[in-house]
Amino acid sequence: MSERYLSTIEHGLTTEEVDQRLTAGLKNEPLPPLTRSVKQIFRDNLLTLFNCINVLLAGLVLLTGSYKNMLFLFVVIVNTAIGIFQEIRAKRQVDKLSLLSATKVQVRRDGQKVAIGQDEIVQDDLLLVTRGEQLPVDGLVRETTGLEVDESQITGEADPVIKGPGDELVSGSVILGGHGVVQATQVGHGSFIKQMARAAKQKRRTPSQLLTIINRIIKILTFTIIPLGAGLFVSTMMRGESQNRAILGTVAAMVGMIPEGLVLLTSVALAAGAFTLGRHQVLVRELPAIEALARVDTLCLDKTGTITSGKLVFERVEPWGQHGLPTVERQLAALVTAIDDDNETAQAIKTAFGQPHVQPTEVLPFSSSRKWSGATFDGRTYVMGAPEFIFETVPVELQARIKALAQQGYRVLVLAEVTALTTPKPAQPMTLGLILITDELRPHAKTTFGFFANQDVALKVISGDNPVTVASIAQRAEIKNADQLVDMSQVGVKPDYDQLVADYTVFGRVTPQQKEQLIKAYQRGGHTVAMTGDGVNDLLALKQADCSIAMASGSEATKSLADFVLIDSNFDAMVQVLNEGRRVINNIERVAALYLIKTMYSVALTLIFIFMSHSYPFEPIQLTPISSLMVGIPTFFLALQPDYTRITGRFMKQVMEIAVPAAICVVGYIMVIMILGNKFQLDFETTATLSVLMTGIFSLNALLIAARPLNRFKIGLVVLMAALFVLVFLFAGRIFSLVNLLDWSLAVIYLPLMISAYPVFIILQNGLGKRILSRINWR
Structure with missing residues (x-):
């Protein structure tokens, strides 16, 4: 890597450098299309075994001179023409929606941040990556405040990997936490992108029963x-x-x-x-998925984006112990700024307090498996997250207060000072205050869930949030048996998942691996399961489900796996689906x-x-x-x-x-x-x-x-x-x-x-x- 290029980390490639790489063919390739080309549609509809037999039979009739007996061939031609017309019409609709659902990649060029398509990336481009994105090229980490990456599609290991400056990233990797700058080192045929993209979009589900x-x-x-x-x-x-x-x-x-x-x-x-x-803004990635969803009798909901709108509103901070409210608010604002996460919780707090100037010396961004984040600045270390994942044992008084607030419908996080950012739990946490967040219920949630209940589709809520909070929101949405809840962080290392799915409707504090196991348990019980999700913590469950639904506002990795993508992120469209x-x-x-x-x-x-x-x-x-x-x-x-x-x-x-x-x-x-x-x-x-x-x-x-x-x-x-x-x-x-x-x-x-x-x-x-x-x- 040249010294000249090293000096352009804040500038990125120039327009001239981009043009040079395009000319040299150092350009990424587009994702595999979801639909067949028009040529393939014509070929596959015309060159079928039955069509060949019909043409041969028509030729035999031609030998007899009884031309009217060839009328059956006209019917075959009309049928084939209708099939071609309908598939091309559907293809155009799907292709149009694919463009709408495609996520742009943020790159740095000429000193500016610009959004481009994946097929516009050239070698040495500087990609600005953040939580929930799937890396489209092989790259090298140039800057980061702490990246956590899921490389399971490459290594088969589901555990998150921490990446720092100078570390390599492979295409197909999913960013689980943090953000950074990644330099594209291999694009197009030189990377794993084609294999990874194809693997992400190929279905490993049971084929259509009817078509079978x-x-x-x-x-x-x-x-x-x-x-x-x-x-x-x-x-x-x-x-x-x-x-x-x-x-x-x-x-x-x-x-x-x-x-x-x-x-x-x-x-x-x-x-x-x-x-x-497609006319209802639903992208169907595979036609047999329509049948799979039609057979669904159990719908597993992720709280965010389905029951709630996905918008979080910061309510207030409750100081704990002898700590004053102004001090706790300043520490919270500084911590969120230092971590610089872009998830919904961080955005809500930033909106409430702004972003004060702070220089962190160590940052551990939020992870869906760890469920807390932290940073060190001004000689002190702070963390923010789910209390049961911060404390070895949550203090009784604190636990009682959190439960009372959760029953009121609040999402409760703990702000604590610690001695070190150790994993899986920080060292010696001391509570400074409780952060109260509220979820906005979707406008038509009650009507939508009522429809599914009337259609004999059982609704289950699987969320990473506090089960009491989730159950409170589910009850507001009038989901049946929402009072039957379980805290999955308390069920042990090897719980009886079959018994859990038989006993409970609301599952809280669920890890990504537990979500997958819950789906498997429902399937073992003879159920056809659909799963909705919009975050990287839903990937394993979406892969396992018989039918998966993602929001267009969700992560690119989630959308790449889903059978259906709701273009306007409106879950009410599932009624029509x-x-x-x-x-x-x-x-x-x-x-x-x-x-x-x-x-x-x-x-x-x-x-x-x-x-x-x-x-x-x-x-x-x-x-x-x-x-x-x-x-x-x-x-x-x-x-x-x-x-x-x-x-x-x-x-x-x-x-x-x-x-x-x-x-x-x-x-x-x-x-x-x-x-x-x-x-x-x-x-x-x-x-x-x-x-x-x-x-x-x-x-x-x-x-x-x-x-x-x-x-x-x-x-x-x-x-x-x-x-x-x-x-x-x-x-x-x-x-x-x-x-x-x-x-x-x-x-x-x-x-x-x-x-x-x-x-x-x-x-x-x-x-x-x-x-x-x-x-x-x-x-």
Whole structure:
């Protein structure tokens, strides 16, 4: 390092020096984007296995010259286009919110403090770092009043590390306490930033249950469709059928097996959910997180920013013993100035007393694990913080006074003189006074927490503050069982966390490691847990939770880990997040059964007709009215309906209750139609028309059940689809290769079938479906 550069510690790089480094490529790289590029969206939506199969099937139909039977490809194209449009729309919303939530880095250039983006940092820049920030580059500490750093992402050790001038810092490290000046030594590819940033944003949570089930179905179908289709084609050709008939039958069977609409509906619904939440100033970092939050039944709250607004107000100082008020206030003002922390407590005291001139000789900044800070000046040493973390044993009289003040809703800190700044507790503390701080309750806190309680979401408060104070604030916010509190500093080294979470609602004096253990205990109890936080002391808990929510006003490290970031730091937006998640997942679970009906009966019919002397009962064009009017169009509208009931993992239950009985009915009635066709010597077009009619009727019955609970809109939707289905037979029969049903000789056959359809379906659903569900625990 040059002497010339050493002399610029107060000046930083000049504009010319910055330009030289930019030209030389010594520039940091931007964080990995949260969304896929437009090119990737097009590629991943177009180049899917099912799309490739559909194109291949369309090519086979092209060989037959029956071009109208390629209509299914048009539906695939429209579906894919909708998926691409929705994802690009959601991407733009997420990218816009990402810019709003991105924290600027403070650097010193040309003697001025300026805020720049992480990708604008160049080598040798002087970064002004403070508590809660995550270091974006490798660096060297140049100046500090005492930095405490969490290097767990690099070393795996959770204990804070003290850094002084000349010490190295690695990208990805989190500043736990203090502040200082760090010189960027390695940027871009030369640092660990890419690996660290990617590791911070990659989710290590349980994958989406719904997407896991759907992907499992698709994986099974992938190994089923091609051999079944090949078997049906060979079987048809061996029976002496024409090549065109074999191709059309095989294509109809394979198209029926593909639930491409289900994949589309899931991705579109999640993307639309992210877009909707973006309009409410909520950044969704991962689409499956919407489902995770929808399944949450336990919400763990950090007091600051959720119950309270995050604003602290200094109330007063209570002198202790023989110490006078003016003296204690002067000592407190000098101590806060000497430590120069920028947390909420320090800011509130600075606002009340200003910042007198003081020259500290030793400083120990605040740490969330130590819970006190201190400094030496004018030959004396003072500390400020939580009493139980300053004293080995808090004096009885002092403890009684603190408890009384805490019950009044005050946050109580101790100002004490000590002989040395030893850790974990200072040496020989002598109380000078009590510092009383009040928290500002958020304006709509009661309404928000009342909503969660009504939605069967249990609220738990996990805070580093005094449990009595926290419980008092929780009671003001009308959180249920807020009087059930525990001081986590008194539970011992190895407490029974499972018993603690069963007995208490409010947890005070919680260390970051204890927060993580409490989350694990709730999860062991079978709960799906969401955690809110805005500080570095919440990092471990946010990582452990099934779903994590951070405030945009919180630390960069916290935001980089969270599934959701509340852009305007308004916790009331969580009402909309929970509702949107439940709406999306409930509706997908409800309508998924409609897609799987077609898959089930297509697989079953293919297996049956491989060994039968008849041709496959449909042509591709004849499936279009069923796929569009009974599944595609209505499910799109049903997926947008409000449904805010709690998620209960009903996916397979819905399939068993609706899809299996409907598929069995379709297969059974088509077999009856084949028998009647033989008896009355009906041609293929006639039996195919009757098969389409009955398949549509059973699909309509399934749609009616999936739409429950019914309202005017849903009834109107079902009636409209039924009317359009009838119109297809009356006016579009030729287009879809259907014969005219206004024939009394045919009516004698299909009217009894139609009349019996609904009661048979209901009997089968109530009998078979419930019997299977009673024997198997579908999750």
